[in-house]
Amino acid sequence: xxxxxxxxxxxxxxxxxxxxxxxxxxxxxxxxxxxxxxxxxxxxxxxxxxxxxxxxxxxxxxxxxxxxxxxxxxxxxxxxxxxxxxxxxxxxxxxxxxxxxx
Amino acid sequence: xxxxxxxxxxxxxxxxxxxxxxxxxxxxxxxxxxxxxxxxxxxxxxxxxxxxxxxxxxxxxxxxxxxxxxxxxxxxxxxxxxxxxxxxxxxxxxxxxxxxxxxxxxxxxxxxxxxxxxxxxxxxxxxxxxxxxxxxxxxxxxxxxxxxxxxxxxxxxxxxxxxxxxxxxxxxxxxxxxxxxxxxxxxxxxxxxxxxxxxxxxxxxxxxxxx
Numbered sequence: 001x002x003x004x005x006x007x008x009x010x011x012x013x014x015x016x017x018x019x020x021x022x023x024x025x026x027x028x029x030x031x032x033x034x035x036x037x038x039x040x041x042x043x044x045x046x047x048x049x050x051x052x053x054x055x056x057x058x059x060x061x062x063x064x065x066x067x068x069x070x071x072x073x074x075x076x077x078x079x080x081x082x083x084x085x086x087x088x089x090x091x092x093x094x095x096x097x098x099x100x101x102x
Numbered sequence: 103x104x105x106x107x108x109x110x111x112x113x114x115x116x117x118x119x120x121x122x123x124x125x126x127x128x129x130x131x132x133x134x135x136x137x138x139x140x141x142x143x144x145x146x147x148x149x150x151x152x153x154x155x156x157x158x159x160x161x162x163x164x165x166x167x168x169x170x171x172x173x174x175x176x177x178x179x180x181x182x183x184x185x186x187x188x189x190x191x192x193x194x195x196x197x198x199x200x201x202x203x204x205x206x207x208x209x210x211x212x213x214x215x216x217x218x219x220x221x222x223x224x225x226x227x228x229x230x231x232x233x234x235x236x237x238x239x240x241x242x243x244x245x246x247x248x249x250x251x252x253x254x255x256x257x258x259x260x261x262x263x264x265x266x267x268x269x270x271x272x273x274x275x276x277x278x279x280x281x282x283x284x285x286x287x288x289x290x291x292x293x294x295x296x297x298x299x300x301x302x303x304x305x306x307x308x309x310x311x312x313x
Contacts, residue, residue, distance in 0.1 A: 008193055016186040020179070023302075027175050030307040031167055037308065044303035051299045059185050059292040061285075066125035069134070077138050081145045088149075091156035 015058040022051050133286045137293045140259075144297050147255065148304060151248040162240035163311030164231075173224060174306045177217050178298065184213035185295045192288045195281035200274060203284060207271040210291065214264050221257055225250075249305060256301055259294045266290060 026047055029035070035043065057063040062070055124131055155161050165171055191206035232239045233246045270287045273279040 009190060012186060012189045012193075016182060019182050023175065023178050023182070026303055026307055027171065030171060030310050033310065040308060044307060048299050048303055052296050055185065055292055055296045055299070059189050059295075060289055069124040069126060069131075072124065073134055073138060077141055080142060084145060084149045087153050088156065091153045094157050095159065 012058060015054055019051055019054060022047050127282055129282055129286045130289070133289045137289065140293065141297075144255070144300075147248075147252050148300060151252055151304070154244045154248060158242050158244065160242065161309070162238065162242055162245045163309045164228075164233075164240060165306055165309045165311065167310055170224065171306055171310055173220055174302055177220050178302050180213045180217045180220075181295045181298050184210045184217075185292050187213065188288045188291050192281070192285045195274065195284040198281075200277070203281075204271050204275045207267050207274075207284070211264050211267050211271075214260050214267075214291075218257060218260055218264075221253065225253075252301055252305060256294070256297055259297070263291050263294050 026044055029040065029043060033040075056074075062073075126134075165174075187206045187209040191203045191210065194200075194202035194206060228249075233249070235247050235250055237243050238246045266287055270279060270283055274281075274284055
């Protein structure tokens with residue numbers, strides 16, 4: 001750690017620049033509004049996941065931790081969050097039944 | 103850290119204690135477990151917001167590109183930059199450079215404070231426009247509920263992060279805390295940053311109504 005901490009500082013600056021660039025892409029997409037809401041949602045979620053991965057891997061140091069820690073943390077939380085998606089089909093129910101139609 | 107990971111654990115050693123199966127100390131592991139549970143809290147709120155937005159036939163898009171989205175972008179910039187100064191603080195702490203570590207933590211806190219000031223400014227703007235938890239001028243009452251709950255819980259995290267960082271800066275500066283404590287507080291701060299990376303697009307960028 002001590003020997004390559006300046007090296008790491010440069011790496012962190014690069015990650016910061018990458019995060020800023022991804023944010024800029026998101027904001028420009030919101031400005032030009034060339035996609036539908038669903039398309040925007042898909043693109044923004046992919047970009048956000050990339051940003052989250054960069055933050056976890058470098059800023060939160062997970063890339064440099066033991067693999068056992070990463071394998072204990074990430075898959076479990078991913079699965080539990082994915083399980084919450086079970087509510088989304090119900091979200092469309094009211095629309096498909098036409099309940100809200102005025 | 104490296105010498106812990108290099109210990110070749112025989113079975114007896116594993117059950118004797120003193121072995122680090124994850125290669126991290128108990129503070130860091132504890133913070134990671136807290137982050138796991140907190141990420142589920144925020145996921146539930148974000149998914150709840152998405153759920154009611156899908157289920158509602160219309161959804162207000164009150165955020166104009168100028169000023170709302172521009173301000174939210176500046177807030178994103180502040181949080182990302184505060185993460186950069188935080189990793190600098192952590193590497194300074196590992197080098198044993200207490201002065202540089204405290205200085206970088208103070209920069210991190212200033213950026214966090216700027217975030218809260220801008221965010222509260224926006225909150226008061228919306229409240230002045232008549233947005234409440236239960237009602238707003240654009241019709242769908244749940245808009246205010248989801249917006250204030252999501253951003254409010256996040257702002258609470260930023261505010262408690264400021265207190266946490268202040269304590270760490272003071273105690274590390276005086277030599278009462280070691281570099282692991284700085285690293286653990288850094289994990290918390292980066293997590294707050296990470297959550298904003300989802301709130302910003304979902305709440306702001308998907309609600310831009312006109313330029």
